[in-house]
Amino acid sequence: MNSEIVDRLRAAGCVFAEDEAALIVEAARDATVETMVEAMVEAMVERRVAGAPLEYVVGWASFCGLRIGVDPGVFVPRRRTEFLVAEALKATAPGAVVVDLGCGSGALGAAVAARREVSLYAADVEPAAVRCARRNVTPYGGTVYQGDWFDALPVELRGRIDVLLANVPYVPTDEIRLLPAEARLYEPHVTLDGGADGLANLRRVVAGAVDWLTPGGHVYVEMSDRQAPLAQDVMVAAGLGAEVVTDDDLGANVVHGIKPGAGRAAGTRAG
Incomplete structure (x- = not known):
């Protein structure tokens, strides 16, 4: 599944496609039961390919070594x-x-x-x-x-x-x-x-x-x-x-x- 996700993200212009794919899969596994992970991953990849910031897709941003929760509509810390x-x-x-x-x-x-x-x-x-x-x-x-x-x-x-x-x-x-x-x-x-x-x-x-x-x-x-x-x-x-x-x-x-x-x-x- 990951290689297909990487290809889709790369085609959408994501420079760090491998890293983003891993984060999306991890976030999906954290968010739902194992039997629903594939559907969750697909929904998240679709949002990212459409252009949504990765932080909104996975729900957090890395900042000063912390995972800062970030919701859609909230400024993403740089x-x-x-x-x-x-x-x-x-x-x-x-x-x-x-x-x-x-x-x-x-x-x-x-x-x-x-x-x-x-x-x-x-x-x-x-x-x-x-x-x-x-x-x-x-x-x-x-x-x-x-x-x-x-x-x-x-x-x-x-x-x-x-x-x-x-x-x-x-x-x-x-x-x-x-x-x-x-x-x-x-x-x-x-x-x-x-x-x-x-x-x-x-x-x-x-x-x-x-x-x-x-x-x-x-x-x-x-x-x-x-x-x-x-x-x-x-x-x-x-x-x-x-x-x-x-x-x-x-x-x-x-x-x-x-x-x-x-x-x-x-x-x-x-x-």
Whole structure:
């Protein structure tokens, strides 16, 4: 059965057809009784051949060594975003208050909480994302809220957040049409669209971070090569210290903002 699946996936343009076939068969066996595996595999292969993202087909994404549950209609965490987690861990001390804002599947918060003992909160405006994130962060003691950016959070967190993770949508509206079909056709545009210059969501998050971070608190966002220095300027204009850090291997840029003042001691370096 696997060789036929590989041939169909390869014909559909799947570069890693062998790996994808193995994951589909594994997912089918996990999801149903043995007598129904073949039918389940066929349904999953049909969805993948039609263009559905592999993560939606098998129900999870690999992220920072974790299996993050991902439902259709929820943003799929990208491998390059693992760099944001690695950078955030450098500033995350045990006991820190960590917020994954605009959390999608909750992958960022779960990845940090899997490596540090923290108080974890997450929020997203999309009901599908909130349901998905709850499955991923609850095992780490996290709580997920539904609402628009900081409006979703309990007021008692204002001024107490040590580490704010915000993988904001940053694709300029006119450039969404240039994205790969898996993102453009399957992921909600609200999870991709950053407004005319891609920085509209960033500006809102930075404006709120000034009030919601504790003195010495950190905010981390991901940006493109072109946008990263502009995002740094937005943070500086809001009164945050800011730097751009880059991982050339992953093609990732993280903009790191720090609220002035004395904060918690940093955690150990990621690794």
